[in-house]
Amino acid sequence: MGALTLRGITKRYGTVVACDAVDLDVERGEIHGLLGENGAGKSTLMRILLGLETRDAGTILRDGRPVTAGSPREAVALGIGMVHQHFSLVEPLTVWENVILGDTGRIRRSRACAEIHEMSQRYGLPVDPLATVASLSAGERQRVELIKCLRRDPAVLILDEPTSVLTRAESAELFAVLRRVVRSEGRAVVLISHKLAEITAATDRVTVLRHGRVVFRSATAATDVAELARQMVGREVADAAALGLIPAAPHVPEKAQGDPALRIRGLTAPGLTGIDLEVRPGEIAGLYGAEGNGQAQIGDVLCGLVTPDAGTVEVGGVPVDLRTPGALHTAGLGIVPEDRHRAAVVPAMSVAANLTMKDLGTRVWLDRRRLRRRARELAAEFGVVATSLDAPLSSLSGGNQQRVVLARELSGDPRVLVLAQPTQGLDVGAAEDLHERLRRCAHDGMAVLLISTEIEEVLGLADRVLVIASGRVAGELHAAEATPEQLGMLVGGGAG
Amino acid sequence: MNLLDDLGTVLSSSLRLTAPLAFAACGEYLAERAGTLNISVEAMMLGAAFSSVAVAGATGSATTGLAAGVLTGALIGLIHGNLAHRLTINTFVVGLVLNALVLGLTSFLIAGATFGSRPPQRWPLLLLPGIVLLTWWLVERSRWGLELRAVGENPRAADMTGIRVGLRRRQALLWCGALAGLGGAYLAVGEVGSFNQNMTAGRGYLVIAAVIFGGWRLGRTLVGCAVFGLADALRLALPALGVTLNSQLLIAAPYLLALLAMVLFATRHRRPRALGKPFVRQEP
Amino acid sequence: MTRTAAWSALALLVSAVLIVATGGSPVEAMQALVRGSVADATAISVTLLYAAPLLLIAAGACVSASAGVFNIGQEGQVLIGALAGAAAGLRLALPGPALIAVVGLAGALAAGFWAWLSALMHRLRGVDIVVSTLLMTFVAQQVVAFAVNTPWLLQESRLGRATVLPQTNKLPPRALLGSLGSYPGLQLNAGLLIAVAAAVSVAVLLTRTRWGFRVTMLGLNPAAAAHSGVRVTVVTGSALAISGTLAGLAGAVLLTSPLSTNRLQPGGTLGLGWDGLLVALIARNRPLLAIPVALLFAVLRSGGSFLAATGVPSYLADIVKALLVLAFVAPRVPWRRLAVA
Amino acid sequence: TPEAPPGINEAGTLPPGEPDVNGDGKVVIGVLSPGDINDNGYYESFVVKAEAFATKQGWQVIKRGSVPVAEALNAARALCQQKVDMVAIGAAELKDAIPASTEAVCQKTAWYVPSSANVAQTPEITLSSDDPNQSMLVAGYAAGLLMREKGTTKAGFVSGPEADFTVVAATAFKAGIREIIPEATLVTTYAGDFNDSGKAREAANAQISQGVGALYPYLGGATDAATALANEKKLITLTPGTDRCDSTNPAFDVSVLFDPGDYFEAALTLFAAGQLRMGVTKVWQLGVDPYPTVKLCHGTPEQNAKLAAFIADIGAKKIDPAAEVKKLGN
Ligand SMILES: Nc1ncnc2c1ncn2[C@@H]1O[C@H](COP(=O)(O)OP(=O)(O)OP(=O)(O)O)[C@@H](O)[C@H]1O
Numbered sequence A: 001m002g003a004l005t006l007r008g009i010t011k012r013y014g015t016v017v018a019c020d021a022v023d024l025d026v027e028r029g030e031i032h033g034l035l036g037e038n039g040a041g042k043s044t045l046m047r048i049l050l051g052l053e054t055r056d057a058g059t060i061l062r063d064g065r066p067v068t069a070g071s072p073r074e075a076v077a078l079g080i081g082m083v084h085q086h087f088s089l090v091e092p093l094t095v096w097e098n099v100i101l102g103d104t105g106r107i108r109r110s111r112a113c114a115e116i117h118e119m120s121q122r123y124g125l126p127v128d129p130l131a132t133v134a135s136l137s138a139g140e141r142q143r144v145e146l147i148k149c150l151r152r153d154p155a156v157l158i159l160d161e162p163t164s165v166l167t168r169a170e171s172a173e174l175f176a177v178l179r180r181v182v183r184s185e186g187r188a189v190v191l192i193s194h195k196l197a198e199i200t201a202a203t204d205r206v207t208v209l210r211h212g213r214v215v216f217r218s219a220t221a222a223t224d225v226a227e228l229a230r231q232m233v234g235r236e237v238a239d240a241a242a243l244g245l246i247p248a249a250p251h252v253p254e255k256a257q258g259d260p261a262l263r264i265r266g267l268t269a270p271g272l273t274g275i276d277l278e279v280r281p282g283e284i285a286g287l288y289g290a291e292g293n294g295q296a297q298i299g300d301v302l303c304g305l306v307t308p309d310a311g312t313v314e315v316g317g318v319p320v321d322l323r324t325p326g327a328l329h330t331a332g333l334g335i336v337p338e339d340r341h342r343a344a345v346v347p348a349m350s351v352a353a354n355l356t357m358k359d360l361g362t363r364v365w366l367d368r369r370r371l372r373r374r375a376r377e378l379a380a381e382f383g384v385v386a387t388s389l390d391a392p393l394s395s396l397s398g399g400n401q402q403r404v405v406l407a408r409e410l411s412g413d414p415r416v417l418v419l420a421q422p423t424q425g426l427d428v429g430a431a432e433d434l435h436e437r438l439r440r441c442a443h444d445g446m447a448v449l450l451i452s453t454e455i456e457e458v459l460g461l462a463d464r465v466l467v468i469a470s471g472r473v474a475g476e477l478h479a480a481e482a483t484p485e486q487l488g489m490l491v492g493g494g495a496g
Numbered sequence B: 001m002n003l004l005d006d007l008g009t010v011l012s013s014s015l016r017l018t019a020p021l022a023f024a025a026c027g028e029y030l031a032e033r034a035g036t037l038n039i040s041v042e043a044m045m046l047g048a049a050f051s052s053v054a055v056a057g058a059t060g061s062a063t064t065g066l067a068a069g070v071l072t073g074a075l076i077g078l079i080h081g082n083l084a085h086r087l088t089i090n091t092f093v094v095g096l097v098l099n100a101l102v103l104g105l106t107s108f109l110i111a112g113a114t115f116g117s118r119p120p121q122r123w124p125l126l127l128l129p130g131i132v133l134l135t136w137w138l139v140e141r142s143r144w145g146l147e148l149r150a151v152g153e154n155p156r157a158a159d160m161t162g163i164r165v166g167l168r169r170r171q172a173l174l175w176c177g178a179l180a181g182l183g184g185a186y187l188a189v190g191e192v193g194s195f196n197q198n199m200t201a202g203r204g205y206l207v208i209a210a211v212i213f214g215g216w217r218l219g220r221t222l223v224g225c226a227v228f229g230l231a232d233a234l235r236l237a238l239p240a241l242g243v244t245l246n247s248q249l250l251i252a253a254p255y256l257l258a259l260l261a262m263v264l265f266a267t268r269h270r271r272p273r274a275l276g277k278p279f280v281r282q283e284p
Numbered sequence C: 001m002t003r004t005a006a007w008s009a010l011a012l013l014v015s016a017v018l019i020v021a022t023g024g025s026p027v028e029a030m031q032a033l034v035r036g037s038v039a040d041a042t043a044i045s046v047t048l049l050y051a052a053p054l055l056l057i058a059a060g061a062c063v064s065a066s067a068g069v070f071n072i073g074q075e076g077q078v079l080i081g082a083l084a085g086a087a088a089g090l091r092l093a094l095p096g097p098a099l100i101a102v103v104g105l106a107g108a109l110a111a112g113f114w115a116w117l118s119a120l121m122h123r124l125r126g127v128d129i130v131v132s133t134l135l136m137t138f139v140a141q142q143v144v145a146f147a148v149n150t151p152w153l154l155q156e157s158r159l160g161r162a163t164v165l166p167q168t169n170k171l172p173p174r175a176l177l178g179s180l181g182s183y184p185g186l187q188l189n190a191g192l193l194i195a196v197a198a199a200v201s202v203a204v205l206l207t208r209t210r211w212g213f214r215v216t217m218l219g220l221n222p223a224a225a226a227h228s229g230v231r232v233t234v235v236t237g238s239a240l241a242i243s244g245t246l247a248g249l250a251g252a253v254l255l256t257s258p259l260s261t262n263r264l265q266p267g268g269t270l271g272l273g274w275d276g277l278l279v280a281l282i283a284r285n286r287p288l289l290a291i292p293v294a295l296l297f298a299v300l301r302s303g304g305s306f307l308a309a310t311g312v313p314s315y316l317a318d319i320v321k322a323l324l325v326l327a328f329v330a331p332r333v334p335w336r337r338l339a340v341a
Numbered sequence D: 001t002p003e004a005p006p007g008i009n010e011a012g013t014l015p016p017g018e019p020d021v022n023g024d025g026k027v028v029i030g031v032l033s034p035g036d037i038n039d040n041g042y043y044e045s046f047v048v049k050a051e052a053f054a055t056k057q058g059w060q061v062i063k064r065g066s067v068p069v070a071e072a073l074n075a076a077r078a079l080c081q082q083k084v085d086m087v088a089i090g091a092a093e094l095k096d097a098i099p100a101s102t103e104a105v106c107q108k109t110a111w112y113v114p115s116s117a118n119v120a121q122t123p124e125i126t127l128s129s130d131d132p133n134q135s136m137l138v139a140g141y142a143a144g145l146l147m148r149e150k151g152t153t154k155a156g157f158v159s160g161p162e163a164d165f166t167v168v169a170a171t172a173f174k175a176g177i178r179e180i181i182p183e184a185t186l187v188t189t190y191a192g193d194f195n196d197s198g199k200a201r202e203a204a205n206a207q208i209s210q211g212v213g214a215l216y217p218y219l220g221g222a223t224d225a226a227t228a229l230a231n232e233k234k235l236i237t238l239t240p241g242t243d244r245c246d247s248t249n250p251a252f253d254v255s256v257l258f259d260p261g262d263y264f265e266a267a268l269t270l271f272a273a274g275q276l277r278m279g280v281t282k283v284w285q286l287g288v289d290p291y292p293t294v295k296l297c298h299g300t301p302e303q304n305a306k307l308a309a310f311i312a313d314i315g316a317k318k319i320d321p322a323a324e325v326k327k328l329g330n
């Protein structure tokens, strides 16, 4: 009898069928991988489980008993816990306060702290219980999430794309923890991820969704990355980087010529000290480093969200006044920021508006016909799946929102394109497509800066790899000569 | 008269003017920490002032009157909570309508009744320290308060954690209503001894200003109340002490002070992030 | 629709009980509400005269709310508008049409500036806008009180030895807004035309122009707006200023409308600032939707005012009004939602 | 039918059919008051007297309180639409309603307007006015008598907003006290609001702490609260307009009567007799007419006599209140 059994779960949004009679069995003591292309219905399925969404049909069985969670609180009572990437920690509160949030009974700080300490030890998740969550890095926050969730002793633990902001090492740690949780404590884990390598390494069984339907089920050992990719997107995927594999043959660098299209000099901001970097037209430069070493800050500066304390940014040889909103965009810099919900999209506005919001024209009046046409073209070109272009962006799946941002930024034909974690949340098909596109862009003379924590991606795409550590550029390697080991050394602050 | 006596007069007067504000401010503070910018605090105080006098008059007991005031305030808090955090009507709409409604109702109801005046009862003042401490303890130390703070900072996260956001906010408004009610009842039964139309005369808004002045910290909020009380006491006592100042300026003083405090310290104050924002469960 | 009806019926039922309790007749009260608001040309005129400032204020509130700055200081801005309008109308010796324009302009600009002060405080010191606009209302009230209590400012002139009241003189007739038709016939006041034009302009501005798109974007996600080149401080400031400007214009319109006494008085806004804000909130910040909502509020005002004239206590009229407002807002919520949260 | 009292200018016009001016077979009096008509004081008295009189006559009264001044005109028109025979305005604050008297809706109505502020006479209205200097000077005189007996020279005056009429009242009151006690001082506090009892009490309290022996709560809804405090300290207290000598909680020592209800009742008496003329002003003279006047609630015969003599002197124009106020009021 499975820890969690779903039978015929169906959910429709208007004409879209997000989940179409989904059956899923998750056993105790296993890590179950849930895969699917963008918009396949994974998140919707989990939201239904948690009581954040109502289902149109189907039954949910916990240990064989039919159950329905009407709210996250009821889900907890049913032994279903979820680790969210966003929104579930209260930043101004401390770690221990966050962890005990949702419990009952008297508050005992020392007991809570001790408990956190004990769990940290047991699962290998070091955190300071007295720290304020706002001061923690993404990886640390995730540990807090995990502790908080595990403390409630869930029989079924769900993780939706948990590794997207983690470094390789952090991801490895996470899987080790999950392994322990499953083996020694007999829990069941559902792991949603687009990183196929992770899935094959970490899970026991996999289920693949496509268009809301289960299309494939297998023991992980009996399948492989290529098979899974094919099942997900319904075709062969050849791009090794997209599959999360380090390419066997190093990438042949394109010839980068001319003056740098992007030149950053002495950039200093909170978390950054004297960053110098250049990207020439026609090259893809990778900026690799572990989470929390300043990539996010570079992204923020290039987004115009943070004005640096010192340093200059030149686009096409012309210095840009970073205090003017949109100056970078005007100068010809396109950017796909890491946290798209924060700066890249307006979730409550329509898909069409989000696709065209940087290209409103110069006249007082909006040319709405032109904008619509443009939006339709872009949506088609980048394969954005939406009920309608007038639907709010928030109704799109995570991956499709990412596609909207990509489409918009590339549509401006920028001189320089900066992408931070661009494939985060994209399915392998879309990732492959993106990689292809980036190569083409570079070939056509665009300067591309790829900021990533994923070694495969950087090695698979970049001509040149810059390594960032503790807010400084720690070294530079040619892709042809770079190996994961070398990069790892630089990341660790080793020899330059 | 010597200076010390004058000082004593002003200080005791400012204490009496501060007390109703302080009671209500404890409530408003708590409601705001839970995320409701509650402008119906005026309605709570006025409604409570009315019912406390009515009940005290009918029963002859000031204590019963005070209790009635507390209940009335809580009732208004309950109504506000249900309209704003169950029916999800915009909280400002609810507040504005409730203020108009209670002003109308109390004005209407006194038409039919005369309550006369009774000697003031100052003893409820003794409750103030306890209530301040209790409010502080509730917000900062109790589990309920932890959940309130979570709800006021990040309702979505609180919801995911299994906290009933709407319920907590309604409870906060209930507490706010009870304390604002106590403030209003104290004003009517404790200080004045009678009720007259619109007798709270904007004290509710002053209470909101005090919470802002205090930068969403209880201690400073109470300091704000005291400053406003002192400003009023000075305004009312200065003519008797032989000093005249522009009366409009003095009436505007508390608001100007609150603005000034914000201009000076706002960047250091952090308001609850979800303050005034309704919560409806939706997309993650 | 049926839910609106159900809630309204409930509101009316409660009102009826109160009226019966005071020995009145609910049927007559209902008739009075209708008679005072829509039954004849006079009543309709009064309703339309109330609608004009309400709509202006609401249109302004829509602009600021769309930009994500919540201005709740309309009451004070209306007062400041009326103050500046009165000062201009009483002090300037201009010919009729020019004076009318100047009165409106003075009101609009002064209140726009007054509202913009909140944006300034926000920009420089991070002062919360909701809160500062609220507090500024109380300051505005005292500014006006000072002006109308100070003989060398705007207090009415002293004739003989009689005492004077805290108010200004009446504006000269040439400063007053013209109307099509005159009392007691149907009166279409220029104020209404201005208000409708303002609401339509705001709607067009918000949905059809680049600026409007940016305002909306700013309101929904400031970081994304800044990222795509919106000058956050400028747009915030201008949205707040526009909202204040329209509220100030409403003050000037009210001052020069046949509805009012054509002089500045401390309570002269009749609480229209608060009601205008309510109109915008109920119309969910959509300026065109604000037109019918403003009319509804105007009906409640004129009807309520007439109801009070039939001898029903005026407070009861206020209560009926408040209950009806709640009835109109409540039904937007699906019952299902009552279960959760 | 009663004689037309002296002071009425005979030149006015008599509305036809008075009291049923509109000829619909019934008499309806419409009353507009700027203040709360349940304030237990000035505004209430206006309505109560009218109602009592009308009931005796079998008339109907439509009363509307708390009319915002800015809505005066509109309120008057609405009243006219109720087919009233007379529109009566509670206080001069609502003077902006008067233009309605020339409009078609109000064509068949009589108008009664009390006026101490600057209201211009028009042919459609009857004005009733008194001189606040007279009543307040005498109020001060009466207070002075009691203060001398009590051996105090300091008095307090608490009012709402600092407006012209409150300032005038305070000045005349001070002058009146100084008629008896030349060195007397008056502390004047404007609490900002006629109805904020809490603040009124604090203002009174501060005055008491400064040793005032008499307190004049020149207030609206806050009168009783402030007076109750003064009673606790056994101060001399005065009423703002109405006769409340019978009241014990709170208790008053002096009733200062400039009750708008009294003036109105007189006008209604004429109206009932069909003799109330429009276009005229009735000026109420202290010492000549029964109102305004000042009463000592528990005065000794000697005090009463002195007060009566003072009043009579004013009535006989032997004393010019305006000149006295000018001389002693500052
Ligand atoms: N609130 C909503 N309204 C309308 N459509 C919705 C809503 N939520 C989800 N959808 C649609 O349901 C489908 C499934 O979305 P879901 O978020 O479950 O996908 P996913 O598998 O998590 O994809 P991704 O890998 O991109 O995160 C999508 O087509 C999405 O547009």
Ligand SMILES: Nc1ncnc2c1ncn2[C@@H]1O[C@H](COP(=O)(O)OP(=O)(O)OP(=O)(O)O)[C@@H](O)[C@H]1O
Pocket (backbone or CB within 6 Å): A107, A108, A109, A110, A111, B140, B141
């Ligand atoms: N930052 C804080 N937030 C909330 N409560 C606190 C904080 N600091 C101290 N306390 C409270 O002070 C008291 C003493 O705290 P302490 O952490 O020593 O443990 P404790 O609650 O006494 O645990 P036990 O019951 O096991 O002795 C506790 O009641 C705790 O709730």
Ligand SMILES: [Mg+2]
Pocket (backbone or CB within 6 Å): A042, A043, A044, A397, A398, A399
């Ligand atoms: Mg998803």
Ligand SMILES: [Mg+2]
Pocket (backbone or CB within 6 Å): D020, D021, D022, D023, D024, D025, D026, D027, D028, D083, D084, D085
């Ligand atoms: Mg008649």
